[in-house]
Amino acid sequence: MSELFSMASPEEQKLLIRTPRILQNTWDTFRSMGRRLPTDRVDLTFIGGGLSTAETLRLLCERLVDAQKATSRKQRIETRVVESYCDPSGAMSGSLAFGTKAQPGFLLSATVQNCGCPEFHDWLLLNADEVFQELSDSNDILVHSWITENKSLISSKHFEDMHIPRKIFGRFAGTRMLDALYGAEKSGVLRKRTVLGEAVNITQDGTGYKIKLASGDFFYSQLVVVAIGNSWPRVPPHLVNEPRYFLSYANGSLERLSREGPDLLTQLPEEQRRILLIGSRGSALEWIHYLRHQPRLLKLACEISIVSPREGLPELPKDYCQSAETLKEMGLLTFSLGRISSIHKPRKTTQALVVEFKENPAAQPVFERAAIVVNCSGRGPIEYTSSRLLNNLAKQPNIFPTTPGRDGFIVGTNCEVAHTPNAFVIGPLLTPENFREGVDSISTVNRVANELSGVLLARLGGIGDPH
Ligand SMILES: Cc1cc2nc3c(=O)[nH]c(=O)nc-3n(C[C@H](O)[C@H](O)[C@H](O)COP(=O)(O)OP(=O)(O)OC[C@H]3O[C@@H](n4cnc5c(N)ncnc54)[C@H](O)[C@@H]3O)c2cc1C
Incomplete structure (x- = not known):
């Protein structure tokens, strides 16, 4: 922290002082992005730092810590998250639904008790004063209209039947991921670095993958998870x-x-x-x-x-x-x-x-x-999206085969791309056409993240530098 603090500008130092301890971890990785990206090989890379990655990473961290306690394993998993938009105010800043850029007055589609994550309600109760104080400080017209409509429920803390601004859920999910990450990094079982940039291609390299960024930087990863959410349609x-x-x-x-x-x-x-x-x-x-x-x-x-x-x-x-x-x-x-x-x-x-x-x-x-x-028509087939990554992956049909409807890649039940070992897909790219269910809600993301973290843990069993 002190080295980081001395590197920061006065404005950034103010932010660091105000930022809860757990968020400083994100800031640390964010700072490191100013340096040239090493072209080394890491164990695991997530492309996209939204809800799917936050949940999978959180569960993986918890499982690694448990595994260390049970077996006293001595491995540290090197992980990178490539994210095209990131700011120090939150761990999931790029997420279209829950991130920093989301309109602060836009709401969860389900009530708190039906939102697909039972733990959210308890977190909200614990953090209500801070969260609602920040909301009332906002000068957003939708936020104010929402507060006025829900005044009595907010003051009595009856959140169960409320549709809460989505960003608050993003803050909860980001904080919970950072808590788990902090535990894993402290135990030495995992280290995560965030790379700020747009991933534009993934190609096979031996038994692993080469990840190329729009900046021209690249690095290698043994396992890769594509978790880029909903990309919007291309402008004609x-x-x-x-x-x-x-x-x-x-x-x-x-x-x-x-x-x-x-x-x-x-x-x-x-x-x-x-x-x-x-x-x-x-x-x-x-x-x-x-x-x-x-x-x-x-x-x-x-x-x-x-x-x-x-x-x-x-x-x-x-x-x-x-x-x-x-x-x-x-x-x-x-x-x-x-x-x-x-x-x-x-x-x-x-x-x-x-x-x-x-x-x-x-x-x-x-x-x-x-x-x-x-x-407002949504993303449509892969080649009609604005995502350069998706367009480039679709050009490699032997490695990333697309479904006949071209709304995603063909995957097995464990989210692994067909015939492409150690490349996984999670999030809205999984639809009933390529997977057993569409994965585009908090509950489905959490369910699949739970399964995928188990698969990743098993694959990572043999990977990682002893330290
Ligand atoms: C507007 C909206 C509202 C929603 N509201 C609800 C709701 O109320 N309740 C509910 O249950 N579900 C909701 N969902 C559905 C679901 O919960 C989300 O789709 C969920 O965010 C999926 O998580 P994800 O990580 O796959 O995608 P995201 O959370 O969107 O994260 C994807 C991340 O990938 C990054 N990224 C994209 N391309 C690249 C690239 N090439 N290189 C690097 N980074 C990249 C993005 O910046 C982003 O941070 C909503 C979805 C949307 C789009």
Whole structure:
């Protein structure tokens, strides 16, 4: 700590003093990223530092400590986590759902007691004062509206039936992983280093793997776990740099809409000031909730229209549903059944986009003018995602064979890629098409992390430098 402290700038030192002891560990690894990445071979690498990695690593650390007690094994497992976004305020900062960049007022889709992690409730009770104090210090409009709606439950600490902001769950899962990591590092059974960067390819190298980063750096790992979560769809080439087209969870989309949306709307005649959402699942509902709290945009928009092949919106959380109801009552929210076939870009930037959709493939196309289009349709097949890593892995069908629907890689029951020993996949890339169930909820992530940590422990039995 003292060496680290002396390396830090005055601003960083302030942060270190405020950061709980357990988080300093993350800061330490974060600092080390400034140095050149050694091209050595480590035992285990996780690509992506979100919930799947946090849970698998936590359970692996606990199992390694137990194994050491039972067998007095003398091995230290060298682990790296490659993460494209990371900041010292949290262990899971990059996670789309639970990380630092997630909108602070977005909520868990299930109540605390049904969220898929029973331990979360007890942690919340223990940490409630600090957590809710921080929330009330926030100047986010959605957070304030949530606090107002849930005031009496918060003060009586009846959290069971509440839909809590997702970031709080992220903080819980990150802290719990760091606790386990601290124990494992102290016992000498594992050392973890975080590498800040985007992994762009994984190739076979002898019995292990070479991991290549966008910076050109690379290193080797005996085992590799691909845990990159949900990557959003690729922007169609003709819409790149199109100011009226937004991707639902792409970095900064919500902020850009509040900043630039009013201008985009006022450039058009009133009847064309439509905000069109593609898709009707959780992310569309979150945008509706967000828009409901943007009075400037609501005043200018003539309509918020949803186009989706499936009818209706998800029915939870209740705060979101209330927002949808309010917009319906204001006569602003409409719904059209259909699948988008194309988005036409007008010549002038002061003209509306034209969205073409069909109710079914044989139907006549319907055209709708929209001042702003938000794509909330989710990630789709691997080659339509923005992930360079996924695109490159799909180009190696002998090593990373994709499913016929191309929504993931073919894996065995232990998450290991078919015929590719020691390469594993976890998270939303596991779908019922390639695995026994879709792994895109807290409960499924935890269940699979529990199994995978056991598999990794067995594989790591023979790996690691004695110390
Ligand atoms: C917006 C959203 C809301 C959700 N809400 C809920 C909910 O309320 N309840 C529930 O049960 N489930 C929810 N889920 C589903 C599920 O819990 C999450 O998908 C879960 O986060 C999956 O964990 P993960 O680690 O696989 O992915 P993530 O947590 O998304 O982590 C992936 C990490 O990989 C990093 N990464 C990606 N590509 C690279 C690369 N090439 N190189 C390096 N790093 C990379 C990302 O920066 C990120 O940190 C939600 C999912 C999303 C997307």
